[in-house]
Amino acid sequence: MKPDGPAFDMTTLGAGASLGQPPLRKACVIRADLGPAREFATTQGIVRAMFPIVGGEARGDGWSGRILPGGADFAVRLPDGAYAVEARYCLELEDGTPVMVTNAGRMVPQADGRYLGRTRALLEVPDGPHRHLGDAVYFGTALAETDDADHVYIELWEAVI
Amino acid sequence: MKPDGPAFDMTTLGAGASLGQPPLRKACVIRADLGPAREFATTQGIVRAMFPIVGGEARGDGWSGRILPGGADFAVRLPDGAYAVEARYCLELEDGTPVMVTNAGRMVPQADGRYLGRTRALLEVPDGPHRHLGDAVYFGTALAETDDADHVYIELWEAVI
Amino acid sequence: MKPDGPAFDMTTLGAGASLGQPPLRKACVIRADLGPAREFATTQGIVRAMFPIVGGEARGDGWSGRILPGGADFAVRLPDGAYAVEARYCLELEDGTPVMVTNAGRMVPQADGRYLGRTRALLEVPDGPHRHLGDAVYFGTALAETDDADHVYIELWEAVI
Amino acid sequence: MKPDGPAFDMTTLGAGASLGQPPLRKACVIRADLGPAREFATTQGIVRAMFPIVGGEARGDGWSGRILPGGADFAVRLPDGAYAVEARYCLELEDGTPVMVTNAGRMVPQADGRYLGRTRALLEVPDGPHRHLGDAVYFGTALAETDDADHVYIELWEAVI
Numbered sequence: 001m002k003p004d005g006p007a008f009d010m011t012t013l014g015a016g017a018s019l020g021q022p023p024l025r026k027a028c029v030i031r032a033d034l035g036p037a038r039e040f041a042t043t044q045g046i047v048r049a050m051f052p053i054v055g056g057e058a059r060g061d062g063w064s065g066r067i068l069p070g071g072a073d074f075a076v077r078l079p080d081g082a083y084a085v086e087a088r089y090c091l092e093l094e095d096g097t098p099v100m101v102t103n104a105g106r107m108v109p110q111a112d113g114r115y116l117g118r119t120r121a122l123l124e125v126p127d128g129p130h131r132h133l134g135d136a137v138y139f140g141t142a143l144a145e146t147d148d149a150d151h152v153y154i155e156l157w158e159a160v161i
Numbered sequence: 162m163k164p165d166g167p168a169f170d171m172t173t174l175g176a177g178a179s180l181g182q183p184p185l186r187k188a189c190v191i192r193a194d195l196g197p198a199r200e201f202a203t204t205q206g207i208v209r210a211m212f213p214i215v216g217g218e219a220r221g222d223g224w225s226g227r228i229l230p231g232g233a234d235f236a237v238r239l240p241d242g243a244y245a246v247e248a249r250y251c252l253e254l255e256d257g258t259p260v261m262v263t264n265a266g267r268m269v270p271q272a273d274g275r276y277l278g279r280t281r282a283l284l285e286v287p288d289g290p291h292r293h294l295g296d297a298v299y300f301g302t303a304l305a306e307t308d309d310a311d312h313v314y315i316e317l318w319e320a321v322i
Numbered sequence: 323m324k325p326d327g328p329a330f331d332m333t334t335l336g337a338g339a340s341l342g343q344p345p346l347r348k349a350c351v352i353r354a355d356l357g358p359a360r361e362f363a364t365t366q367g368i369v370r371a372m373f374p375i376v377g378g379e380a381r382g383d384g385w386s387g388r389i390l391p392g393g394a395d396f397a398v399r400l401p402d403g404a405y406a407v408e409a410r411y412c413l414e415l416e417d418g419t420p421v422m423v424t425n426a427g428r429m430v431p432q433a434d435g436r437y438l439g440r441t442r443a444l445l446e447v448p449d450g451p452h453r454h455l456g457d458a459v460y461f462g463t464a465l466a467e468t469d470d471a472d473h474v475y476i477e478l479w480e481a482v483i
Numbered sequence: 484m485k486p487d488g489p490a491f492d493m494t495t496l497g498a499g500a501s502l503g504q505p506p507l508r509k510a511c512v513i514r515a516d517l518g519p520a521r522e523f524a525t526t527q528g529i530v531r532a533m534f535p536i537v538g539g540e541a542r543g544d545g546w547s548g549r550i551l552p553g554g555a556d557f558a559v560r561l562p563d564g565a566y567a568v569e570a571r572y573c574l575e576l577e578d579g580t581p582v583m584v585t586n587a588g589r590m591v592p593q594a595d596g597r598y599l600g601r602t603r604a605l606l607e608v609p610d611g612p613h614r615h616l617g618d619a620v621y622f623g624t625a626l627a628e629t630d631d632a633d634h635v636y637i638e639l640w641e642a643v644i
Contacts, residue, residue: 006544008509009509010637010638013540014634015628026492029493029495038229040287042286042287043295043401043402044400045367045368048285050231058496059491059495069213070214070231072233079367092199098201100203100209104603118642120602124203124204124205134203135563137602139505142502153493153498157504159622167383169348170348174351174353175473176465176467176475180465182479185344190335192335205561206528207528207529221330239528266459277341279344279481296404298440298441300461302341314337322439360581363610373553374552374553391535392535392555393533412521420523422531422533446526447526456526
């Protein structure tokens with residue numbers, strides 16, 4: 001298979017040109033520190049999970065920050081063992097800038113015990129030195145290592161336009 | 162004004178009968194204990210606020226419980242000073258039953274410094290002695306008292322069908 | 323049972339006073355006209371349903387309007403046969419004012435074939451003669467009549483603060 | 484700048500290894516046909532937009548389909564002229580399989596009058612020949628061409644795990 005997939009694109013359905021594969025640029029990395037999780041099958045037919053996010057760190061291009069206490073990953077365990085995740089928490093950068101994070105997607109269990117994820121993140125920031133963080137769409141990867149229920153590692157990649 | 166409002170109802174638009182005013186039955190009361198809030202105007206044109214929920218208590222008909230650490234109220238401050246709120250957190254009842262709460266609506270500032278709110282809550286529960294909690298729609302009231310940024314009081318009223 | 327339920331309220335958990343049962347005032351009635359529905363069990367463990375909203379009418383206190391084509395009720399059928407619903411559509415009032423409606427809650431099947439619902443609605447309106455519609459929280463009732471898959475009747479009740 | 488961005492990754496914050504740039508594989512292309520849009524500044528401080536989706540086509544690896552009437556893109560126009568978009572609609576594939584699409588992200592205006600977008604899509608499908616479509620996370624690109632308010636072209640790229 002060719003790396004970019006099958007031979008159809010936007011022009012197949014009438015567009016004058018296709019946009020091609022979206023270029024990605026690494027934007028930041030985050031480690032979310034988790035508190036005790038709750039998970040239970042609900043009477044509404046899903047398996048609800050909640051992973052409190054009690055802290056963590058972040059590193060971007062020229063900045064670093066920490067996760068403020070108080071967010072969580074509100075998740076649903078799917079029938080195949082994967083989790084549909086929606087994490088919401090607030091970063092505070094070194095210069096005091098708050099960055100509200102919403103990061104949602106899926107975490108998929110691997111044969112070696114790890115969970116690997118793919119997400120899309122939205123960052124909300126105030127005007128100022130970091131305002132460009134709020135102008136982008138981010139595609140994320142996520143990793144929970146084998147036998148470590150306390151951390152999730154996330155890399156956010158700017159989907160460059 | 163008549164207590165039930167203007168003279169139109171479902172029959173005006175073709176229904177065979179109208180459902181009338183929904184009867185409400187008090188279902189539970191919750192006190193959410195808040196950690197330090199963050200609030201800032203984002204570059205996307207809204208004022209984002211996040212109120213961590215660090216604990217709290219709940220009392221229902223024959224049960225009591227506590228709020229587990231790890232939830233938050235993810236809110237937006239509106240131009241008129243009210244907040245559009247969406248609180249998500251997990252209760253643990255005395256018998257160990259987890260109850261996932263999503264409670265969303267609006268908190269409106271009053272002349273005396275209080276905030277009064279109206280919300281709709283969704284409860285997610287496992288099968289067992291409290292499963293009826295998951296079968297209802299709840300209309301909520303909420304109160305933040307003057308000069309008390311640390312607590313929000315919520316009553317949930319079952320909208321009886 | 324007393325009409326206002328069990329003997330606990332906000333004061334039980336420390337508030338200086340309780341808000342009591344929220345007063346409701348009828349705000350408007352809507353008939354949503356549905357197109358052909360789709361419903362299927364997904365590989366993610368839920369039953370997804372989509373009810374297109376192809377038109378309809380609305381009547382409020384001193385105004386009337388119609389539902390513009392293009393919205394839908396994005397729903398999930400629950401294990402007990404009820405639907406968790408989230409309807410989004412746009413009204414146009416007689417004077418041209420657009421009103422964006424989000425109305426979400428639950429529709430519950432009855433022994434006689436009807437579905438009865440309870441919801442909370444959010445209305446988004448522009449500044450102008452109808453701006454008060456955007457300032458309220460609405461609790462809704464909903465009715466789908468026996469053997470009529472083409473209409474849902476909704477009454478919205480302002481949860482007065 | 485190096486193509487993969489700054490010199491930090493998951494290992495910087497403690498992970499044993501980093502996942503690297505997520506590989507993408509073209510999954511499908513969609514053309515959404517739009518009806519008349521509504522857009523207005525709300526009293527809640529945002530600019531609400533709704534783009535009805537009245538039809539369209541889709542082409543994937545070994546399948547084709549059409550968009551059923553009844554969905555919409557529920558969007559917010561941001562202060563910089565971009566749109567935060569959330570499109571929800573249902574595809575029907577040639578063999579009758581329904582595919583519920585939720586595709587959300589941002590559309591950004593360009594100097595030449597086009598809008599370019601980046602999104603994440605979730606597909607909900609029934610068990611059967613297309614069930615793999617429901618197992619993936621998709622990163623999307625989107626294009627609205629200059630002087631064409633009637634079509635949006637979307638390519639979905641599977642974020643391979």
